[in-house]
Amino acid sequence: MADPTPVLDDLRAESDELDGLVAELTPRQWTLPTPAPGWTIAHQIAHLAWTDRSSVLAVTDRDAFACEVEKALAAPGDFVDEGAEEGAGKPPGQVLADWRAGRDALQDALRAAPAGARFPWYGPPMSAASMATARLMETWAHGQDVADALGVTRAPTDRIRHIVRLGVRTRDFAHGVHGLPAPFEEFRVELRAPSGETWTYGPEDAADRVTGPALDFCLLVTQRAHRADLALRAEGPGADRWLDIAQAFAGPPGAGRPPEGAGRDAGEGPTR
Template identity: 60%
Template sequence: MADLDTLLDDLAAESAELETLVAPLPPEQWTQPTPAEGWTIAHQIGHLAWTDEVATLSATDARTGESGFAELLTEAAARITTFADDAAAKAAADPVPELLQRWRRGRTALAAALRAVPGDGKVSWFGPPMRPGSMATARLMETWAHGQDIADALGVRREPTDRLRAVAHIGVRTRDFAYAVRELPAPAHEFRVELTAPSGARWSWGPEDSPQRITGPAIDFCLLVTQRRHPDDLALRANGAEAAEWLTIAQAFAGPPGSGREAGAFH
């Protein structure tokens, strides 16, 4: 994957592109529902603002040795199914100008905090701890995915970019996690994933001789692993029974199994 500075630049660009969608909206349109059940546009931005702040807290702990994130994780464990929803709802209640400023400040603070993590340091999270580059990748994935919810709510088609490589990468790397959260055994061998980037470049992961293969457009793979489209609505091809099964459960984001989207919802 790219180095930390490149990933943070891509995260900043993805966030800025999303801001061009939401910043011009009148306050009443921020209450518009999105495909995520119970979440408005304000919930989506509130969630991004909150998770950036929490990631900043964890990255700061990695530098200072403090335990702010560990305490928050203990609180989250007590209401694991509602913790993120509660935080999004609380943020969505803020006036729109304040929410926008909060999101902007959080993005800036997170980039600085990740750059300050010691070279061998790991950042704790709701899943396994990760390097700063992996955290930046995860934040880029979430920003893109929640931005897709907003774009879908507004009926806007976003032009995909090669920033999707980070989203695809985390989608591949979280294969076994998708099985674990469903209490299923993960396949014993790596899969081969071959994708066509928006630029036309070819991206690949896994051994070339693997009999279990996923091929298709990178945008479709990213929509799949973030569960923003149903597998039946995507031009992805699975060779092998295990690869085909993975397409039905792939999940790049932390937390319990997602419910995904219904087939045909966006045609």
């Protein structure tokens, strides 16, 4: 039974780092476009606030969360955008305050959750550790969108180990959402952490393997960079196909970003 404390601590640190990027922005900067088409920095933070609020409901009020799921089922293509749009229409100070309040409430709720508890979600139910991992992944990915909009290069930390683990675990899911059969054999994944450590998954003698920087793997599975721009290496046809479709987030396949240097016409916009 996974102890959620380490990932909750890292989620808090990841959120604080992103908070530091946006806390002193001017109202004009909150309206800067991000790589997600139609989304400004305000939309990105409002989306995080909306998802944290939904997560708190899932943990503390299942009936209220069930109502939110019904709304999502009624408008499956719109509810995420609508939540971000509604939040982004508020003054920047309110958007920031809502996000801070929501993420603090989620920390409190998950830390107080009974051991072994599982909570409903828009996909399969999740444990406290799994929910915290998903929130860290989203916070990091949307933080990348904000950093890109501001022209800021973030120094990666070993907090991304949670995203790496999630990306590895969702290999079969990524195949399923593309209508492809999941590989029968395990893959070997060897990634270089920001600290210089090597993170490994799967059997050493696997025929298919993925190697490279952990940061690049995270950018790939969150679809924040095109595979062609990343220093990831695939050995074996199965691993090669996986790197073309990998995604660590729930929902249908995202379009991802076009290669650097390609115009917007060369590919779809990035996933949200």
